[in-house]
Amino acid sequence: MGQIEWAMWANEQALASGLILIMGGIVATAGQFTKWYFGVYSIGAGVFVCLLEYPRGKRRKGSTMERCGQKYMTKVLKVFGPLTRNYYIRAFLHLGLSVPAGFLLATILGTACLAIASSIYLLAAVRGEQWIPIEPKPKERPQVGATIKHPPSNPPPRPPAEARKKPSEEEAAGAVGVSGGPQENPVPVIDEVV
Amino acid sequence: MGNWVVNHWFSVLFLATWLGLNVFLFVHAFLSYEKADKYYYTREILGSALAWARASARCLNFNSMLILLPVCRNLLSFLRGTCSFCRRTLRKQLDHNLTFHKLVAYMICLHTAIHIIAHLFNFEHYSRSRQATDGSLASILSTLSHQEKGEGSWLNPIQSPNMTVEYVTFTSIAGLTGVIITIALVLMVTSAMEFIRRSYFEVFWYTHHIFIIYFIGLGIHGTGGIVRGQTEESLNESHPHRCAESFKHWDDHDSHCKHPRFEGLPAESWKWILAPGVLYIFERILRFYRSQQKVVITKVVMHPSKVLELQMNKRGFSMEVGQYIFVNCPSISYLEWHPFTLTSAPEEDFFSIHIRAAGDWTENLIRAFERQQSQIPRIEVDGPFGTVSEDVFQYEVAVLVGAGIGVTPFASILKSIWYKFQRADHNLKTQTIYFYWICRETGAFAWFNDLLASLEREMEELGKVDFLNYRLFLTGWDSNIAGHAALNFDKATDILTGLKQKTSFGRPMWDNEFSTIANAHPRSVVGVFLCGPQTLAKSLSKRCHQYSSLDPRKVQFYFNKENF
Numbered sequence: 001m002g003q004i005e006w007a008m009w010a011n012e013q014a015l016a017s018g019l020i021l022i023m024g025g026i027v028a029t030a031g032q033f034t035k036w037y038f039g040v041y042s043i044g045a046g047v048f049v050c051l052l053e054y055p056r057g058k059r060r061k062g063s064t065m066e067r068c069g070q071k072y073m074t075k076v077l078k079v080f081g082p083l084t085r086n087y088y089i090r091a092f093l094h095l096g097l098s099v100p101a102g103f104l105l106a107t108i109l110g111t112a113c114l115a116i117a118s119s120i121y122l123l124a125a126v127r128g129e130q131w132i133p134i135e136p137k138p139k140e141r142p143q144v145g146a147t148i149k150h151p152p153s154n155p156p157p158r159p160p161a162e163a164r165k166k167p168s169e170e171e172a173a174g175a176v177g178v179s180g181g182p183q184e185n186p187v188p189v190i191d192e193v194v
Numbered sequence: 195m196g197n198w199v200v201n202h203w204f205s206v207l208f209l210a211t212w213l214g215l216n217v218f219l220f221v222h223a224f225l226s227y228e229k230a231d232k233y234y235y236t237r238e239i240l241g242s243a244l245a246w247a248r249a250s251a252r253c254l255n256f257n258s259m260l261i262l263l264p265v266c267r268n269l270l271s272f273l274r275g276t277c278s279f280c281r282r283t284l285r286k287q288l289d290h291n292l293t294f295h296k297l298v299a300y301m302i303c304l305h306t307a308i309h310i311i312a313h314l315f316n317f318e319h320y321s322r323s324r325q326a327t328d329g330s331l332a333s334i335l336s337t338l339s340h341q342e343k344g345e346g347s348w349l350n351p352i353q354s355p356n357m358t359v360e361y362v363t364f365t366s367i368a369g370l371t372g373v374i375i376t377i378a379l380v381l382m383v384t385s386a387m388e389f390i391r392r393s394y395f396e397v398f399w400y401t402h403h404i405f406i407i408y409f410i411g412l413g414i415h416g417t418g419g420i421v422r423g424q425t426e427e428s429l430n431e432s433h434p435h436r437c438a439e440s441f442k443h444w445d446d447h448d449s450h451c452k453h454p455r456f457e458g459l460p461a462e463s464w465k466w467i468l469a470p471g472v473l474y475i476f477e478r479i480l481r482f483y484r485s486q487q488k489v490v491i492t493k494v495v496m497h498p499s500k501v502l503e504l505q506m507n508k509r510g511f512s513m514e515v516g517q518y519i520f521v522n523c524p525s526i527s528y529l530e531w532h533p534f535t536l537t538s539a540p541e542e543d544f545f546s547i548h549i550r551a552a553g554d555w556t557e558n559l560i561r562a563f564e565r566q567q568s569q570i571p572r573i574e575v576d577g578p579f580g581t582v583s584e585d586v587f588q589y590e591v592a593v594l595v596g597a598g599i600g601v602t603p604f605a606s607i608l609k610s611i612w613y614k615f616q617r618a619d620h621n622l623k624t625q626t627i628y629f630y631w632i633c634r635e636t637g638a639f640a641w642f643n644d645l646l647a648s649l650e651r652e653m654e655e656l657g658k659v660d661f662l663n664y665r666l667f668l669t670g671w672d673s674n675i676a677g678h679a680a681l682n683f684d685k686a687t688d689i690l691t692g693l694k695q696k697t698s699f700g701r702p703m704w705d706n707e708f709s710t711i712a713n714a715h716p717r718s719v720v721g722v723f724l725c726g727p728q729t730l731a732k733s734l735s736k737r738c739h740q741y742s743s744l745d746p747r748k749v750q751f752y753f754n755k756e757n758f
Binding site: 008062 | 307310311314315317318321322359360363373376377380381383384385387389390393394396397554681
């Protein structure tokens, strides 16, 4: 099990816990249960956890599937630097966040799940994993303007002499308009000056 | 649209039946708890939340029963085998077992959510009516446990006003098992997410075994009898329709109505999950037994790009084309079983797999064999398990598309077709094969290259050059490779692969391919087999529907996807 990145699983678990916290919180608040204010806290904590966990980190080996629209949160998380990169901080943060929700039955499931996510993050941190943001690949824009201005300074590349002797299709296709060379035009070519 | 219906009618029927049963069970249970007199007093405290909880519980029982069945692969193989005379479409459903397993799992999650939310309201209502001092019917009912000593004829599980719902949850069987099995469910689902499953299979495999906790917990969950209804006796004596209004006078000696007495609902989950549980245990024992049979490794070949070929023999092992086996190597890991497609043909006297280094376990295995010790590692094999490829010989024209590592089952198919062709096997209905091999670079599949080259030679010798038409598409090309190929345009064999068929660059233009095939075989049934990524599956599936003629006598394309 040497190559497993525990942080990836911890991330899924934490995201699920966040959703469970939000749901439990909504039920408690809407139903006006006793100690329903813990429900309000739970909704807030759940939203925070979901936002924090939404951007998936980059895998060390192989390509990573991004979650839909995660690049906005990635930018926000990058701002915090080591606070979001380090998994020890995340583990203790999640543990801390989960405690108040444990006082209300409706959110206690969220507490348990978040605590488990926190322990998996601790394991990931101990193994030296870090959260690496997935950078968008720089788009290579075709430089349309640059080539038109300057005429080519080198002659077009020609295949070596031996290949030129065979009348291959590529040469025929590329030979229109190129003067001289081994091409013999069956029909006289008249250059029309435009 | 017409083609979609023809190809998918059974799936739709099956899913509709499953959903219909779910809806029926839910509504039936809901109405029974919402209307029954037995629960009149219970509803007085709990309201509709009781019915919601019980209805979702019924669906949970139903789906928990179903979820074990699609993963009994030996049972499914057996069904496939006995169904060899069945229609093609019916057998294909057995290949969608994992899809069904996931659907049932999602349904379980949905009903778990409903069940938990309903019970949260239930506990809250119980708590409130226990603490209520307004002398309402609800509060009288809640104090019942104090009246009857040692009888346990209570309604409200919260025994005293000071008890919190959290305390009751963790001290009652139902509450405690409920929390445990829900946590188990959440862990199973998060580790089974596609991303985790594909990248870190071991995490998924080991964590998913928590289902044992889930099932045991589910069986125990209802044994506490926390859902209370009025006893039969008490109903006859003091029916709620008569007595509910006069609840203030229940204590009076001369009242016709006495205190209602309650009993807990007996556990019913075990009735649902017992049979599939036993079936699954049997399946695991069968897998263990099959794996204990001795496997003799007859040949080990190290191919370029770290591909290991193992040729093996096992007593009583018989395979069909394109099947896969699970392999375990105790010296690397006792508990891990990894699936591999068989690359040998059934006609050969051994079975083989090609293993590529793609993770921890595979790399360790390759290293273990590379060391060339006198004692080669022991291998255990379970299988083979069937896939769609068995149908390939039934089609007059077969279009085989292998993308990347998906080319592996086709090694088996092509070899088998070759053997059948040589022996003029009557079972071989195939007249023409179109094989498309799409990969980034041929490095790791040099062994497959050699197979194609030898097939090409043999076809030439027999003079049947148009039996096998194959095209290789390299998607990982750059201008160097393309330039090099253009330069050597006139050579008889391809410079990259050495095959007569030239390599094409980029992806195939499926519209062209399909229309060419449709024109060449206007009256045939064409089977399209893909082993590759989902996007390609969608694309091919769409073309199959598009190019199939609505007239069943003209060309028909049937799409079959193999999944790992």
